[in-house]
Amino acid sequence: MSESSARHLRPVPPTGLPEPLHQQIEHVPLRRHKWQVVPSDLTSSAASRSFVRETCARWPVPEPYEFLAVQIAAELTANAVEHGKGNGPVHISLILDADLVILTVTNSGTTATDIQAHRPEADAESGRGLLMVDHLATDWGWYRTSTGGTAVWAELALPPATEAVTDRPQTETPR
Structure with missing residues (x-):
């Protein structure tokens, strides 16, 4: 197994964060954190997309x-529903920390043994989602x-202009 594919199998939270993320997040110095629980059904991906879109729009x-x-988020949520087999809700966590967005989707299923991106057969009807996540x-x-x-997590590195995330007012008043 190559080093690049082995990194996807590491069973540890992103950047050393404890889990469950939404219960212990107050102990980690983050700029922004928001999470949502959605039912494990056909509406989950749409709810996940809306949650992430609205949250990112409020954040820089x-x-x-x-x-x-x-x-x-939509892909990881669809996978959580499919592989969780309806065993409880899906938890979606979104973190903005300076120049990084961390998205974690967690299900209650116990079927995951070896999660990795792979190229499916050309005529396969599914199996391309984690390959897409790997590229994005x-x-x-x-x-x-x-x-x-x-829990499956993904990180997006943001451009340096986003490093200025603070709780300052959006506009500065003249002195």
Whole structure:
């Protein structure tokens, strides 16, 4: 196995963050964090796209990074629903930390054993999603949660102009 494909199999949270992310996030010095729980059904990908689109629009996430985050979220959510087999809701976490967006999608399923991007047969009807995530994301991987579920995360590196994320007012007043 090549080093590039092995990195996708590491069962650790992104950038060393503890899991479950939404319960322990207050201990990590992040600029922005938002999460949502969606049902594990056919509406999940649409709800995920809306959540990520609306959140990125409120945060200083420029296009086309917002578009990329939405596409990745939809794919990871669809996978979470399909492979979670309806065993509980899907958790979507979105983090903005200076020049990085981290998206994590978690399900309650126990079927994941070896998650990796691969090229499907030309006539296969599915199996291209993680290949797309691999090409769109700066990095991605997965880990098993303490409750037996699976969390798949993806990182998007933002351009340097986004580093100025602060809680300052949008406009400066003259002195």
